[in-house]
Amino acid sequence: LAKTTQPVSMDSYEGQEVNITCSHNNIATNDYITWYQQFPSQGPRFIIQGYKTKVTNEVASLFIPADRKSSTLSLPRVSLSDTAVYYCLVGASNTGRRALTFGSGTRLQVQP
């Protein structure tokens, strides 16, 4: 399985853009990159998923360079409610490399 490395924690202020980078040097050809958000005492929530280049939805953007060995979750204009733990997972279920292993994630603290 693709091992992922993320920063343990990040701090930001309301209104700023936050970029969280995940390294996955041994990503396989069929692997997807998926990000989840978790608030205290809740289950993780799917944020965004991508395979290459850039993906954008209503809450975030995901940037994936051509070599796919890293990815960056971008949260535009964060608010206090974005304070959470963010997890990066890499895998592809149809190849047996299932993205089921959550690391320690990145704890984002947004200050007023």
Place this chain on the structure above:
Amino acid sequence: SQTIHQWPATLVQPVGSPLSLECTVEGTSNPNLYWYRQAAGRGLQLLFYSVGIGQISSEVPQNLSASRPQDRQFILSSKKLLLSDSGFYLCAWSDQGQGNEKLFFGSGTQLSVL
């Protein structure tokens, strides 16, 4: 739309007592089902997953067991709880056959073993 139900939300049990946590999914068929555990301030540990009725895979040897008696029902059990079984237990589901698998989690059960 699909929903996942997990109960109870909180549970306090004495050491040595049995455990049964239930999870059900609605709005989909033949889902993959999972049980995770999260210790305070830590990441999620995958305990069990199931790709069909009666099919259970265990990720970590432990004091717990899982069963899938129906397509959309997943049960986590223990015959005798240990102090170390305390934690936040999460059930999740995903669609089968999707290369870009996405997990959808329940609201969790906070288990305290005293």
